[in-house]
Amino acid sequence: MLKKKKRIKDHHGEQRMFTQRAVVATGLIALGIFALIARLVWLQVVRYEYFAEQAQGNRVRIEPLPPGRGLILDRTGVPLALNAPSFQLEITREQVPNLDATLAGLAALNLLDRENIANLKRDIKRRRSFEGVPVKLSLNEEELARFAVRQQDFPGVEIKPRLSRKYPLSASGVHALGYVGIVSEADQKILDSDEYAGTTLVGKAGVEKSYEQELHGKTGYQQLLVNAQGRRVDTLGGKTYALERKEPTAGNDLYLTIDERLQSAAEEMLHGERAAVVAIDPNNGDVLALVSTPGFDPNLFGRGLSHAQYLDLYENPEQPMYDRALKGVYPSGSTIKPFMAMAGLYYNVIAPLDTRMCPGYFRLPGVNRPWLDWEKKGHGSVNMVKAIKTSCDVYFYSLANTLGVDRIHDYLTSFGFGQTTGIDIEGEKKATLPSTAWRRQAFKDKAMQTWYPGDTINIGIGQGFLTVTPMQLAHATATMAMHGKRFQPRLVHAIRDAITGEKRELAPIVLDDAKSNDASNWDVVINGMQEVVKPGGTAVVAFSGAPYTVAAKTGTAQAFSLAKGQKYNAAQLSKRMKDHALFIAFAPAEQPKIAIAVVVENGGHGGSTAAPIARRLFDFMLLPPEQLAEQEAKRAAKMQKAQVAATPGDE
Amino acid sequence: MELDTSHAQRTLTWTARLLSALQLDGPLLTGIGLLAVVSLVILYSASSASWPVVGSQASKFALALVVMIIVAQLPSRLLMLAAPWLYGLGLVLLLAVMVKGEVSLGAQRWLNLGFVRFQPSEIMKIAVPLFCAWYVHDRPLPPSLFNIGVLALAILVPVGIIAKQPDLGTALLVGAAGAMALLLSGLQKRYIFGVFAALIPTAWIAWAYLLHDYQRQRVLTFMDPSNDPLGSGYHIIQSQIAIGSGGIFGKGYLNGSQAQLAYLPERSTDFIFAVIGEEWGLIGLVIVLFLYLFVISRCLFLATSAQDTFARTIAGSLGLTFAVYVFVNTGMVTGLLPVVGVPLPLISYGGTSMVTLMAGFGILMAVNAKRRLVGH
Structure with missing residues (x-):
């Protein structure tokens, strides 16, 4: 006994139903097409003037506003990495009529290395056409002047004031601190291109690299009114426009565990040696000093390395980068x-x-x-x-x-x-x-x-x-x-x-x-x-008289x-x-x-060469100020005399 | 004069005979041909006058045309027989991609078989509606709840896998193809409204758990392009400038400043509609849209005149999917819909999806061939 009768296919009914649906669908599609046309009328007829003006070459350009990089301070607040204003030369591809001629012209002005042109060209092509690409960092006054008098010959090339990275203590603590350098092709694969629009420098080593996300901040942007040559103008056809601006958010500041006094004291004592010192606060793992000598000046990378500087760093038998x-x-x-x-x-x-x-x-x-x-x-x-x-x-x-x-x-x-x-x-x-x-x-x-x-x-x-x-x-x-x-x-x-x-x-x-x-x-x-x-x-010997x-x-x-x-x-x-x-x-x-x-x-x-360094850092850490001053004075007097002979009591 | 007319008539008759011998539909072929012409002409401009690009597109058209003609020769019965197998094969390949596909541009879509590299998700654009049509063919319509369930599963499994690759555009089109088949098989109105009602919570879940960050970003940017003027908002802003500045008559062929000066990204592929709008204006776009309307309605007409459920369903759903294709792309370029990577069918530069599309038209023609009028 069948409760539900098996339904039988009703061919005519199905045909009717299908035709009905097809007609409805055609109607809906026609409706959709007309909605699209209405949208097109809105864009192309009603708002025509607005869009025509934007496309005319008189348009609003979006310029990224790179954030200020976070500062790096030592544990007592001594600044180790800061931002300092500098001028750099930037090329915006969409505004350059002939890229090859422009680069050759800049090289003729001695603002670019001729050997670098091929690389720069690749860099420029890789970035989006409306982005300014730095071709020379930290111009000095003479270079600024040299470019300024010829500026009108180089549409699309601008001098931009930017914040560059400055390490006031030069090589001190460089292996902990690391350094920043120009965003490379490899960096670009990892970095968010929107967040790094307009950013020239990125952390390459040390804390600068591992805390890049904290230090970088958030990029803002501003709309600029530009004419057909890409020059900035204030009004267009007598009209002013409400231009948007979103301020960048600076990166976060880092407080290092490093104590700059200990760091530089150890560095001073190890001058001329190939050596390493690590001092740690055992109570929390804070690294009080991280020394590796010889070091190098991290400021070099932010300016762009010359060939000679490169060789001096990378081919040096003393291996300062290591x-x-x-x-x-x-x-x-x-x-x-x-x-x-x-x-x-x-x-x-x-x-x-x-x-x-x-x-x-x-x-x-x-x-x-x-x-x-x-x-x-x-x-x-x-x-x-x-x-x-x-x-x-x-x-x-x-x-x-x-x-x-x-x-x-x-x-x-x-x-x-x-x-x-x-x-x-x-x-x-x-x-x-x-x-x-x-x-x-x-x-x-x-x-x-x-x-x-x-x-x-x-x-x-x-x-x-x-x-x-x-x-x-x-x-x-x-x-x-x-x-x-x-x-x-x-x-x-x-x-x-x-x-x-x-x-x-x-x-x-x-x-x-x-x-x-x-x-x-x-x-x-x-x-x-x-x-x-x-x-x-x-x-x-090294610890005689330590209190x-x-x-x-x-x-x-x-x-x-x-x-x-x-x-x-x-x-x-x-x-x-x-x-x-x-x-x-x-x-x-x-x-x-x-x-x-x-x-x-x-x-x-170890007893004669390495122990005195430990003694000095311990004094810095443990002695009250007046005793420390006394110790330091004694030490300085000793240094005046000839080198103390190695103690025979050592192993 | 009379001689001329008869000559012309003879040519016409001869063409008609050839078409009918090849199982091809004249009006549909004409519509496709006109769109292909539009494609080659506008591509020359969009590619900044590059003959290699135009040549490559022309050869892809030729290849796709051959595929279409071959598919059009297949007997309807054979297609029906092959439907479940093709679907199964497609599913296996999709799983293979998931396990060991090639990653390109962050998405795992390609399968390398040694001699050829292709996206199995393309197969699904045809296999899914074919499977649905095969499934409903012998069953009474409108489908029972159980059968609706089976079909929904058959559609959602591949859609889910493709969306996970992640390739939202293709997932959308495969899903649309299945949905159209389901709609044309007489899905009851209460279910249709039910699905729409369920869409809201589904969208919420998808937003919260399924979408990738970049996909979510696209939706946000669509709501407010100025949200991300340096990123994906840039596409939308620039394409609207291109279309809007074209005005009623356009700036003239090869004269679109947005397109020629490279402000418009992906102008040969996903955003080619904006190039047409800039250079040929409102008039050009309306003509193109009417060409599409013609092709779509011809597909639906062929579907209604088909003789059995299988033929009707597959023809109808392929035609409607083509419509979805058009709307998703044009909607995106004009700023009505979010940016989803779907090319403008038959006009955008690119080969894989064109072959699939033309194979679809081939199926449409095959199931409507007159000589198989007597069936069952």
Whole structure:
């Protein structure tokens, strides 16, 4: 029994229905066509005059108004990056009758490099026809005058007042700060072309790059009345027009964690060296100083680099563009020893008071070659504190051998070694925290993939496969100072909103704690590090008379090979063969306010070359003003005298 | 004199015979041909007098014409047989694009088969109405609720995939093609009004969750072009200046300053209607619009005179989709609708969509061929 009868197709009914619908559709389409025609009548008849005028060449042009870039200040408010007015030459393609002739004419006036014309032409073609494209930045007065007298020969070429970037302290802090440069083809692929209309400079490195979004601001625009030649006019046919203008919004200001006093003090002391310093506030990860010498003047990029300047920066054997603090990968040398001691305590393979006999060398059963201590005659019987204090190699050879590479790897990972620290600028290197698994992947050659016990022994004193960056070393030292509490290093601690003027503090980023199973372990190792600056320690001279407690460790790392692409140069070689000097420290030992890592390439001994830098920065950070002035005066007097000889007490 | 007339008559008869032998519809072909002529002439101006562009467009027309003639030869029954398979193939290719298509200009639309690179979404412009027509052919009309559901699903799945690529223009046209088939199959008025009522919440959801930022920006800019005078508002402002300044009679061929001085973006493709408006004025645009009206009504006339449901539905929906094409583009260029990347059919420069369009006309002619009058 069927409840619903199956419907049967009604062909005639369907045909009728279809015809009906088709007729309705035709009617609607005709209606649509007439609506369109009505719109066309509105545009082409009623509003004809208005549009005709706009198209006549007498039209309203839209000009972007680039925003002022946010300022960058140090933690005390010292300006590090500002905007200064300058004049630049711009070409607007839609107004130029003959681009080739115009560019050739500008080159003839010596305002452009002839070699640059092809590139400029490509740049101009890439931008939209109504956009002004800068062809020369920061014109000086003489150049301004030279162009001004010939201006009428160059329709579509204008001198525009713009804000350019100025770094008042020149090279100071350049690797943290970064720099701005002309928007490149690669930049344009990433940037929003509307937001960057009229913007000439964009962050290329450092904070300038990583905080580009905060610094840039919002582009505004204004309507301009222009005549057929593209010149600006106030009225058209006696009529004035209501022109729109939307003001740009300036970018936000950044407050860096950098303390310019510490930064420039370290830079001054390292003048002429290839070196890196990272100082961190252990309580929040604030980077107080980020030094990499030699540096360079970031102002050069905002003006446009000449060929000679380019070569001087990029082909220089001293590599000024290279940020040694984040990208420099060095053997840690003995600075790894306190962390190695922590690993030994964590895995219970050694107790603080257990002693090892140091005869001046260490032997592994079945291996002929002994591992030598830096002190040929040996340190005698050493416990953990003494081992750190005197930097006894044999103690740590033995400890590393007992631990094995994979436990060392697992433990040091928790201090941030072998990883990027996550600091808020780009380019950080991971360096190498080796393990058996690492070695299997690192080498193509099968024979090279096996980890040997001897490899582990080298790691015990921070040689062999183990490498670190100065940033990692400073971060790990800060972690030690905080008894394992870790903060992600950062360069920006507050952002001032350009609209509200409100200064917004950024919360420190807490990372997982370093591994620890007994709180007293920290006291043992830190005690050892405090002994380093006491009589008999390896850094006693640099900290003599310091009115605060210091925990430190010196290090010396073999610089075994020449850098890539470097030519053999006998005069330079002697210096470049010297060891790298390393130093880590924090103070005051009980309530740390500053932790530091110093690396001086080919600097010799950590205690004599690197430690005095730490001492000075600590003084800046910890001494009351009058004591600091006294210390600085003493230091200046000492500098007057001849170079102080290296202390023989060093490792 | 008499001799001349008879000569002319003979030529006419001969042409008519040829057309009928090739299963082609004379009036429709004439309309298409006139639009093609308009296209080549205005393209010469829009491309700043570039013969290569005109030549390339002419060869695309020739290719598309060959495709149309071949399709017109196919028996209606074969088309019906192929409909579900073509639809299935199109769907598979769309999914393939989603998985491993080529990304170009930020959208994943192209499928590279090694020897040829094409957009599977183009197939869907024909496959979707063909599938709908096939589906309703044997079923009593107006369709039951269940059948409406099946059809809606068959339409919305490819539309969704294409919109996700993201290619809003093509998604819109594929959706329109299906919707037209559904309307012509006698979808009850209550459903039609129901859909319109449902459109409001749907639009809200699409706005909030489905649209990409740049698509949302386009809608905002359409509401107020001065909102974004440096970005997509620029297109709308410039195209209205071009049309408006053309006036009643236009500035004359090759004399449009907006077009010739490159103020008007995409003047050979999506915004070619504005070039016609600037150079040939209101008169030129009205003539073009009437040409379109002629082509559309001829399509619908052919559809009403078709003999079975399949033929009627496919012919009618292809004709109406063509109308949607025209309205979306002209509406966009004149500032009545938001900017959606849809070319002006048969006039804009470009090959892929032209071949699809002409294949559609081929189907229209194929299902109306006289010799298959006796069916079933």
